[in-house]
Amino acid sequence: MTAAALADFGIVFGRVAFVMMFILNLGGLLTWVERKQSAIMQDRIGANRASIFGFRILGLFHPLADAIKMLTKEDFLPARADRFLFKLAPFVSVFFGLAAFASIPFGDTLRVGDRVIPLQAVTLNVGVLYVFAMLSLGVYGVMMAGWSSANNYALLGGQRAAALMITAEVAIGASIMGVIMWYGSLDLQTIVRAQGGLLFDWIPKWGILTQPLAFILFLTAGIAATKRIPFDMPEGESEIIGYFVEYSGMKFGMFAMADFLETVVIAGLTTSLFLGGWQVPYLYDTGFRFPWGAALGLPHVAVVLLQVGAFSLKVVVMIFVMMLIRWTLPRFRYDQAMRLGWLGLFPLSILNIVLTGAVLLAWGGRP
């Protein structure tokens, strides 16, 4: 293998590793974020007892303690369960949650020497479709879990999850159509790049401004796709029994992990489509250029770092918003969620497509 091929391999490995690190660490940290954020919202302190040598550092050891607890618990296998599918299901859930992030760009291109490295794990010209495909494949893990548990309650939970997922996917797909029409591409990198432009020469052309209705619809459907409160009727930990009722130990933990990973993916997707992805307002390839005439030159590496940092910050803010929603709203009843999905989100998404089309027609092309 030549040095150039080795370098190529290293670059690809690095891109994938960065995305994996980003999403896995963020997903693992979300258990802590969820505890602490909910505690602070509810005038509590939250888990702060796990300590190593007396150090507690705001309860940051609790995810670690959780992982140890789950790994050392009994790995229960129901007597009449389908052994293969039962064991496969949590891995399917986690795998597609991880894979979905691959085509989300976390920065523009990094130039090292004569190489141009695209800052996303996989460059796909159908990135949006890929993310949706991975997200909807994730529900197969849930359905497998429900079916293979040999437990009717688990089966019903899996069915609810499947119904909810279809509802959410349709609404997501339809709500995203306006964005795709507006930016004219299915490639997430192209969409993010297009959001770097300025509206009326001073407003960043982020998707949330050009497609506000789609943003609300997509966020709602996206939260439904993560199967978390207020759309947690597949699980319903507290009273209705969900698809993972027969799971224990780390397999159960993987389902919880998959939910957090999907939260990160939805946050990343929302960031890419509506919040300008890695775009920093008025930051261009050579540095800041403000609309009032001021300019600040920056080296290429600083620009890239700013972009990656901006993407991470936006994802974290989106996760904060999703957590805020999760700890504010009560759960929808099953029929309410279905009604909201099919009679609320879906028609409004269609309306958004029509409106976007009308605006594009009246404007005579994309502004």
Add this chain to the structure above:
Amino acid sequence: MKAGQRFYLREVLSGLVLTGHHFFANMGKHIAHALGRKDARGAVTIQYPEERRPYSPRLRSLHRLVRREDGSPRCVACMMCETVCPARCIYIVADEHPNPEIEKMPSRFDIDLGKCVFCGFCVEACPEDAIRMDTGILEFSSYSRLGMIYTKEMLLALEPAGPDGVPRSPVPIPADRTV
């Protein structure tokens, strides 16, 4: 239901504003606390084993036997508490008191706290004010039923709680507990 409520989004936003306000207000107080403003409290939590909420002086907690000046129990083994106890958790064996002016004293005074319902009748019934429930101790526990039986010596050793209700004597450790 009003039309505004049927249009779910506005209500969601008002709810998010409420919880978000709580988050940021509490977060600000937590940061102020960390920076040295000790009166800023972002949470109502009482960190229980280290901190205690003040107990009411009327709290009925673990019993204690009141001592005379010479250290002997004030109890005269009249059996009033044993008789009134609805849970029948008190067991007294009477004995002669060396002082001829005092008729009797208990040679055994056991309370089975596993049975006790903390009604306080024994305290009310006692004519000698010899039993009180003012130690402020709530955390007695044991690994066996036998360990819940507190003897005369254990009950005599206890002190009343401080003015804020915080116990002054340590939690008695039954025989089957090492910690």
